[in-house]
Amino acid sequence: MENIEKTETLNKLFSYYGALLTDKQQAYYTNYYHLDLSLQEIAELFNVSRNAVHQQLQNVEKHLLNFEEKLKLVQTGQKRSELLDKLETTKDFKYIKDLRKLDE
Structure with a gap:
């Protein structure tokens, strides 16, 4: 899946299932995909490592795809x-x- 296609798919899934994510996951997702902040900018905003943000975003993607697979x-x-x-x-x-x- 190419980046643009992946982003469009994730945004559609987020519009359906975003409320099922934790507040922190929603915030990371919104900052990265909607506000176009970098991993480093989000890390500084939440006072965590860049890797922590990356891991959370990967978890969000997995959750969104899992929600769609089941629902x-x-x-x-x-x-x-x-x-x-x-x-x-x-x-x-x-x-x-x-x-x-x-x-x-």
Whole structure:
């Protein structure tokens, strides 16, 4: 996965599952991915080592991917969006049934 693609994926996962992370994990993630601070800047901000920040960010990535693997909220949301797009263009009621199945 390339950096831009990885960042987009993580940002989408964070928007769904960020609240499940600890406050510190959320802060590290936000500072790194949203505010574009370097590892060193975050380390100085939290008075920890650069390696500690790096490790926390790796843990956050693992947690976000694990949440999606188990809960599949992002995947289901994408499927729902695709079905809604098809429904708008075809007005086929089969897609409504497919949408209802996603909620089961």
